[in-house]
Amino acid sequence: MARDRHAKGPEAEEEADGSSGSPPGLPSRLWRSIFRTPLTPRTERERKRVVLNHLVLHMRPVRVPERTIPFRHTFGLGGMSATLVGLLILTGVLLMFVYEPSPDRAYGSIEALRRNVRFGGLVRNVHHWSANLLVFVAFLHLLRTFFTGAFHGARQFNWVIGVLLLIVVLAANFTGYLLPWDQLSFWAITIVTGMLGYLPVIGEGVIRLARGGTEIGSATLINFYTFHTTVIPVTIVGLMAFHFWRVRKAGGVVIPREPADDPADKPATVLFVPSLLMREFVTGLLLVAAVMVLAVALDAGLGAPANPGMSPNPAKAPWYFLGLQELLLHFHPTWAVVILPGLALLGLLAIPYLRYDPPMEGAWFVSETGRSLAVAGALAAVALTPLWVLLDEYVIDWSGWLGGLPPGLSEGLVPAVVALGIIWAVIRLAGRQYGGNRQETLQAAFAFLATALVILTAVGVWFRGEGMALGWPWTP
Template sequence: MKSESSTFGKPRNRTSLFHKGNLMEEQTPQPEPSLFERMRKRLTPEGVPADDRGRMRMVMESLILHIHPSKVETTSMKWTYTWGLGGLSALLMTILGGTGIILINNYTPAAPQAYLDILEINSNVWFGELIRNLHHWSANLLIVVTVLHLIRVFVTGAYRPPRELNWLIGVAMLLLVLGANFTGYLLPWDQLAYWAITVGTSIISYVPLIGQWLTQLVLGGPEVGANTLLNFYSMHISFIPLAIFGLMSYHFWRVRKDGGLTIPKSSKQTEDSKPERVTTIPNLTNREMIFALSWTAALLLFSMLVPAPLEGIANPALSPNPAKAPWYFMGLQELLLHFHPLVGAIIIPSIAIAGIFLLPFFDLNLKSVGVYFRSQRGRALTVLAVGIALIATPIWILLDEYILNWTLWLPTWDTLLSNGLIPLAVIALPLILLDDRIHKFFQADTEERVLFIAAFLFTAFIVLTLIGIYFRGPGMNLYLPWNMPTVVH
C-alpha cells in the first residue's frame, strides 16, 4: 500500500507543481496600460462592440450618446443636408462655457478694474489672450451659425408637425444667444463696448408705457455705468447660459422624440420600402468627432491670428463719431434712421419676431418636408425674392436719405404717423401687391408664398445691417467705404 501510495502520490505532486507553474505564468506582471486605454475602459468598460447589435445597445446605455438613436438613416448623414449647424452650435456653446469659466477667475465686474483685468488677461495670464480671443470669436460665430441653422430648418420645412415646439425653442435660443453676446459686449469696459451698449440700450426706452422704467432696470441707473456692468455680468454668467443649456438639452431631446431629422423621400423609395440605416457607432460618431476637432482647430488658428478688439478705457465724456450698436443690432439701428423710434425699434421687430414664431402654423404642407425650398418653383421664387430685395432695399435707403421727407411734407401730422406708420404702409403695400402677383402669375401655393416673403424680408435686413456697418460714417451719414472720412477726437 505504501508503494502504491508513493507511486500514485508522485504523479499528484507533479501535477500540482504543473498547475502552480501555470499560475506563476499567469501572475507574471503585465505592462501597465496607457492613460488613454485606462480612461477608455473606465468610460466604456466593454469597449466598442464589434457587432451592430452591441453598438446599438451601447448607444441606448450611454448618457452622452443617448441623444442619438441606435441607427440613423444614411440620407441624414449627408454633409450637404444639415451642414452640421446644430452640432456646431453645441460645440461653440461648449467652448464658450469652458473659456468663460477660465475668464471669470481673472475678471472683476467693477469699473475701471474690469478694463485693467482685460489688460492683465491679455498680457500676464498664461494663454490669456488666446482664451479671450477664442471666447470672443466663438460667441460671434454662434450668432451666425444659429441663424443659419434656423434658415436651414425653415427652407427644408423641418418645423412642420410635429416639430412646431422645437422651432419655438430654437427661436428662443437665438434670442438668448443675442442676449448673451449683448451682455458680454460690455464686459471689457472699453470705448467700443461702452458706446455700443449705450446705443443698444437706448432702443429699450422706446417701449410704450414702461420704456423708461425698463431702461432704468436694465442699466441700474439713468445711464450706462458701474451698476450696468454688474447687471450685465450677472446675466451673462448665470441666467442666460443656464437658460441656453437647459433649452439646448431639451431641444436635442425633442429632435429625437419627434423622429430625428426630416429626410426627403428618395425618388427610388416607394411607400412600402424602408430607408437604409446604419449604426450610430461608429458611422455617425466618427464623423461628429472629426467635424468637432476640425472646427476647434480652425477656431484656435483664427484666434491665434486675429485678436479680439479692445480700445481705450470707457470714457463717458468722449463719444465716438459715429456711435454704433453691436454689429448684430446694426440692422435695427439702420431702421431707426428711417422710421419713428416706436416703429423702427418696437413695432417692426415685434412683428418680425412674432412672424418667425408663427411660421410653423402658416406652413402645414407635409408633402415637401425635408426638401430644400419646397420645390423647383420654390427655389426660383427664393432667388427672385433675394434679387428684388438686393435691388429695392438700397434704392429705398437712398430715396429716404436724399429725397423723401415725410415730416416736411406733412408738418401738421404727428411724427408717429408722418415718419412711422405712413412710410411703413408705403413699403408694405408694394410687398402685398407683389405677393398677389406671385400667387397669380406663378400659381404659388401658401408655403411658396411664405418662403418668398421670408426670403425677401431676411435679405432686406441683411442689406440694412451691411449698410449700417460699412456705409455709415460720421454723423451716421452715408459714405462709400473707400471714401470714409477719419474722425479725430
C-alpha cells in the same frame, strides 16, 4: 444566446448586436476596431468600449435614416452651434479667473489678461470669435430648418425653442459686449439700452431696470456680468437640452423625400456609430480648428478705456443690432424698435402654426417652385433694400411731404405700409411667374426679409460714418 453568437464568430456577434457596418466607402476594419460593441466584453479594453458606446447611444439612437447623413442636408449647423456654446462655456469660465466686474478694474483686468497671463489673449480671442460666429451659425441654422420645411408636425414646438435660443444667444452676446468696459462697449450698450426707452409707457422703467439706474455704471456692469455668467448660460444649456430632446422625439432630423416616394415606405437606416458620430466629430474638430485660426490671426482688440463724458462718432450698436439701428434712421422710433421687430418676432413664432396646403418637408426649398420663389424674393431684396436706403437718405422726406400728420403716422405708419406693400407686390409678381402653394410663397417672403436684414446690417457696419451719414467704407 451569447455563446451561440461566439460560436458563429465575431461577424455574427456584430450583426446581432447591431454594431457592424462601417460607412459606405470607408475601410471597415478600422471602424470595427474602434466602434465594435461586443455583447459580452472579454477584456478590460472591450468593457471600456461597451460603456462608452452605450453612453453615446443613450443620448442618440442606434440607427439613423441614411438620407439624413449627407453633410449638405443640415450642413452640421445645429451641432456647430452646440460646439460653439461648449467653447464659450469653457473659455468663459477661464476668463472669470481673471476678470473683475467693476468699472475701476474691468478694463485693467482685461489688459492684464492680455499682457501677463500665458495664453490669456488667446482664450479671450477664442471667446470673442466663438460668440460672434455663434450668432452667424445659429442664423444659418434657422435658414436651414426653415428652407427644408423642418417645422411641421412633431417639429413645430422645436422651432419655437429654436427662436428662444436665438434670443438668448443675442442676450449673451449683448451682456458680454459691455464687460471689457472700453469706449466701444460702453457706448454700444448706451445706444442699445437707450433704444428700450422707445417702448411705450414702460420704456423709462425698462431702461432703469437694464442699467440698474439711469446711467451706465457699476450697477449696470454687475447686472450684465451676473446675467452673462450665470442666468444666461444656465438658460442656454436648459433650452439646448429641451431642443435636442425634441429632435430625438421627432425621430431625428427631417428626412429628405423625393416626390415619387411612397410616404408609407420606411426609410433605409445606417448605424449612428460610426456613420453619423464620425461626421459630427470631424465637423466639430474642423470648427474648433477654424476658431483657433481666427483667434490666433485676428485679435479681439481693446479700445481706449470707457469715458462716459465723450461719445465716439459714430456711436454704433454691436453688429448684430445694426440692422435695428439702421431701421431707426428710416422709421419713427416706435416703429423701428417696437412695432416692426415685434411683428417680425410674432411672424417668426407663428411660422409652424400657419395652415399649409399640404405641409411640405424634407428637401431643400421643398420643391423646384419653392427654390425659384425663394431666389426671386432674395434677388428682389438685393435690388430694393439699397434703393430704399438711398432714396430715404437723399430724396424722400416723409414728414415734409405729410407735414400735417403726427410723426408716428408720417414717419411710421405710412413708410411701413409702403414698404410692406412693395414686399407684397414682389411676392405677387413672383407668384404669377412661378405659381406656388402657401408654403412656397411664404419662402419667397421669408427670403426677402432675411436678405433685407442682412443688407441693412451690412449698411450699418460698413456704409455709415460720422453722424451715421452714408459713405464708403474706405473714406475716413
